[in-house]
């Protein structure tokens with residue numbers, strides 16, 4: 178199977194490349210090698226590579242900056258995804274794309290299913306929803322994997338920041354009124370390869386098992402570093418950011434678990450593997 182990975186220099190892109198199964202012939206492109214908003218270059222590369230599957234891990238992911246760069250976020254996360262879908266359909270390639278819990282408004286009290294109504298509360302979520310819609314409309318065989326609260330060795334993430342602050346002995350306040358599912362990029366990447374092998378299509382929610390507030394995540398990390406007393410809980414109103422965040426955006430992963438044959442590891446287990454890796 179010939180697989181092309183876009184956004185291979187990102188956090189998830191790195192781990193998709195690192196976990197590719199041996200039967201895959203991989204063609205990986207970072208942003209500097211292939212910009213997904215450059216349609217001519219994408220079309221030419223599709224013609225050269227002739228992939229069976231295109232995995233799009235490229236995205237505009239600066240959630241707060243997106244509030245003041247709406248057009249840029251829509252160009253990368255929306256329009257370019259639709260164009261990629263049209264080109265993939267013409268080339269007969271299946272598209273694997275990623276979306277986010279931020280397509281939901283966070284008002285729910287139980288986990289969001291794939292068919293729960295979407296209603297993003299910030300520009301990033303709006304742009305990611307535009308990408309889902311554009312991909313569906315463009316007509317290739319496709320899978321949209323919605324995931325959330327990613328962390329990994331190859332990029333910035335909340336757990337990395339907490340790890341650095343704990344080790345530096347910095348007193349830290351963290352919100353305890355936003356709830357989600359921390360997800361380890363290598364676990365997600367391995368699950369994606371299984372979903373590709375199974376021919377999964379449509380929308381699926383994939384995340385590590387369990388749910389947590391950002392404060393729970395920080396407490397786990399500060400505890401592992403032996404500095405739990407440096408941490409204080411606060412609420413979102415104490416910590417204003419340009420982009421609003423959903424209050425409760427736990428994804429229901431039941432459907433993906435049926436395809437995968439079980440849940441991903443618990444987030445605490447994943448966090449401990451992250452903390453014991455060379456980060």
Ligand SMILES: NC(=O)c1ccc[n+]([C@@H]2O[C@H](COP(=O)([O-])OP(=O)(O)OC[C@H]3O[C@@H](n4cnc5c(N)ncnc54)[C@H](OP(=O)(O)O)[C@@H]3O)[C@@H](O)[C@H]2O)c1
Pocket residue numbers: 183184185186187188189190207208211212213214233234235236237238253275276277278305323324325326327328332
């Ligand atoms: N991180 C999370 O918590 C999270 C949660 C839910 C869903 N997701 C989704 O998961 C996917 C992977 O995210 P990630 O966490 O791996 O993000 P990431 O580390 O920011 O990786 C995204 C990559 O896309 C690249 N990129 C940006 N614009 C591009 C363009 N026009 N053409 C080609 N590449 C471009 C970025 O390059 P530069 O760094 O040079 O800009 C970066 O290498 C995305 O679809 C994201 O929306 C992430």
